[in-house]
Amino acid sequence: MHISASTFLLVSSGLLGLSEASKRTPKNPQTCCNLLNQKFHGQGKVVMQSHPDYTTLNAHWLAASQLSPTCIFTPKTARDVSKAVALFSHHHCVFAIRSGSHMPNKGFSSTDNGILISLSGLDEVSYDRHRHIVKVGAGNRWTNVYNHLDPKGVAVLGSRDSDVGVSGFLLGGGISFLSNKYGWSSDNVVEYEIVLANGSIIKANKYQHVDLLGCLRGGSSNFGIVTSFTLKTYNINAHAAGVVRYAQSSVPQLFTPLYNYIVTGQDADPNYHIIPNFIKDAGQPHRATFTQFYTREVDLSNPPLVMKPFVDGSIPAYNNFVANLTGVGSLPKAFGGGSTLSSPFRSQWHVTSVLADEQLFRTIHSLWLNVSLPYETSIPGFSNSIAMQPIGNKYIQTTNATPGRNVLGITAPLVVISANIYWSNASDDTTMELFLKDLFTKIKAAAAAVGKAAGYEYLNYGGVNQNPLTQYGHNNLVRMRRVKRKYDPRNVFGTLVEGGFKIPGI
Ligand SMILES: Cc1cc2nc3c(=O)[nH]c(=O)nc-3n(C[C@H](O)[C@H](O)[C@H](O)COP(=O)(O)OP(=O)(O)OC[C@H]3O[C@@H](n4cnc5c(N)ncnc54)[C@H](O)[C@@H]3O)c2cc1C
Numbered sequence: 001m002h003i004s005a006s007t008f009l010l011v012s013s014g015l016l017g018l019s020e021a022s023k024r025t026p027k028n029p030q031t032c033c034n035l036l037n038q039k040f041h042g043q044g045k046v047v048m049q050s051h052p053d054y055t056t057l058n059a060h061w062l063a064a065s066q067l068s069p070t071c072i073f074t075p076k077t078a079r080d081v082s083k084a085v086a087l088f089s090h091h092h093c094v095f096a097i098r099s100g101s102h103m104p105n106k107g108f109s110s111t112d113n114g115i116l117i118s119l120s121g122l123d124e125v126s127y128d129r130h131r132h133i134v135k136v137g138a139g140n141r142w143t144n145v146y147n148h149l150d151p152k153g154v155a156v157l158g159s160r161d162s163d164v165g166v167s168g169f170l171l172g173g174g175i176s177f178l179s180n181k182y183g184w185s186s187d188n189v190v191e192y193e194i195v196l197a198n199g200s201i202i203k204a205n206k207y208q209h210v211d212l213l214g215c216l217r218g219g220s221s222n223f224g225i226v227t228s229f230t231l232k233t234y235n236i237n238a239h240a241a242g243v244v245r246y247a248q249s250s251v252p253q254l255f256t257p258l259y260n261y262i263v264t265g266q267d268a269d270p271n272y273h274i275i276p277n278f279i280k281d282a283g284q285p286h287r288a289t290f291t292q293f294y295t296r297e298v299d300l301s302n303p304p305l306v307m308k309p310f311v312d313g314s315i316p317a318y319n320n321f322v323a324n325l326t327g328v329g330s331l332p333k334a335f336g337g338g339s340t341l342s343s344p345f346r347s348q349w350h351v352t353s354v355l356a357d358e359q360l361f362r363t364i365h366s367l368w369l370n371v372s373l374p375y376e377t378s379i380p381g382f383s384n385s386i387a388m389q390p391i392g393n394k395y396i397q398t399t400n401a402t403p404g405r406n407v408l409g410i411t412a413p414l415v416v417i418s419a420n421i422y423w424s425n426a427s428d429d430t431t432m433e434l435f436l437k438d439l440f441t442k443i444k445a446a447a448a449a450v451g452k453a454a455g456y457e458y459l460n461y462g463g464v465n466q467n468p469l470t471q472y473g474h475n476n477l478v479r480m481r482r483v484k485r486k487y488d489p490r491n492v493f494g495t496l497v498e499g500g501f502k503i504p505g506i
Helices: 005-012 029-039 054-058 078-091 142-152 166-172 210-216 248-268 330-339 358-378 393-401 426-449 474-487
Strands: 046-048 071-073 095-098 115-118 125-128 133-137 189-195 201-204 225-232 239-247 272-281 287-294 323-325 346-354 383-391 414-423
Touching: 029 046, 029 071, 029 078, 029 115, 046 054, 054 071, 078 115, 078 189, 078 201, 078 225, 125 142, 133 142, 142 166, 142 330, 166 225, 189 210, 201 210, 210 474, 239 248, 239 330, 248 272, 248 287, 248 358, 248 383, 248 393, 272 358, 346 426, 358 383, 358 414, 358 426, 414 426
Parallel strands: 071 115, 095 115
Antiparallel strands: 046 071, 125 133, 133 225, 189 201, 189 225, 239 287, 239 323, 272 287, 272 383, 346 414, 383 414
8 A cells, every 4th residue: 555645744734633543542452463464365475473484583683672572563664564564553463673672671672561563674785886885775784785885995884783773773873893984874774665653654854754854863763764865975995993901900091091082082083982891790800901903904013193092012912813804794794693593691781971071981980880889790691891982073063964863962072881781580680770860860860960951861772761863952852742743643663663663742
């Protein structure tokens, strides 16, 4: 079914009186699966629980977040998605949307109450070397994109772990190895193809649906199902990358160069990018892992100034695996190989942000170590890390220069502070939730005490008990609400899609 623009206008203006309809009780999921099966009869796109492929298709990156959808729908085209969404809207069927399933929050990319749309069949990657763009199907993992682009000598702003899905990553913002140079990954998307709640397929780019374009740059799954993203490509291939690991004794020496990198280094030399990560596994000494990336080959015996303090041995490292490589996907693929399905652990993330301050970084680090200490012995499988990642001037400049301004609401540089914890037993879930709550209450209080709390919460690292959308600022909330009412007036993506971060006040 293709829905015309005039029907779309009637629906979006509310003239069809559909807002009342959204209050109806959802249909029985088995009935929904049967209806879907009839619509796609004989095409093998609706996988019931009894089907041999169900278990493989259902597997989630985080085993603890794997649910039991009544059936799994595997579209191959945007038209398939359109027909299914129109059916779900009409019959009030609960559904969940999944790209790479790397969002650990339970219920975000699966459901126990309905149909899982697994987008993995939308795996197109079409590179246009004349226009320096690539069209990427919404079900791709970044590894597939890198496999296509690396041999052509070009790069996109994708995930630093190649196993992550393109959709969740891009709809939340996207921090890439190239972000210090080119900004948010989502600000590098020139066109989104999206299926709206009424089944219409539209394109949001700088010429049409510009209001929606801005909201897709950070607004997550609230507006529709994106079926493809068209991204800018850059002529980057040979580069330097790797990981430097520091023992506990070296950690105190890292904060001064980290602060310098954040406040001046990343702007002075945006070719350089690091992921500064502090790790504490139960029973193991504390360590720090600083992942390195430089967009060109470097002379490792005389590295660029900005990189030097982290790799030249002046801060003793017990491992230094930085090398010149080809194919920008090579390091993400090395990480991705390690994270592929399916972690046996349970996991939660939490995030906040602060303004750069060396002493505050040290305070946050000590707080994190101290607050987590008791859990190391009491929680089986406890593993804990905290990262401090800058969102610098280049992000803001790119946002300001990009049509369809993103809704993230960042107007000054800040540092994203995110914790990522793992543990083994479901019986410890509540304790771990309380641990994160306690830790972040203390971190925010420490930042506020020195006037350095920033408020912004990066959606892609948002915990299940957070709602990063509430931190995008009043004007962006108003924008998102307006655009939501225009493109999804029945709030299908707020009610029938149960998981995900929702726009407050809808
Ligand atoms: C190992 C690992 C490494 C990571 N590395 C990075 C990194 O380098 N940089 C960074 O910024 N983030 C990173 N992240 C965070 C990551 O960006 C988010 O977890 C992101 O949501 C994952 O996207 P996904 O498609 O795999 O997830 P999914 O769980 O499939 O989807 C996430 C959310 O998006 C919705 N969604 C998915 N597809 C669509 C669609 N087509 N249309 C509408 N809604 C959709 C889902 O319903 C869900 O709510 C990493 C995460 C992990 C686990």
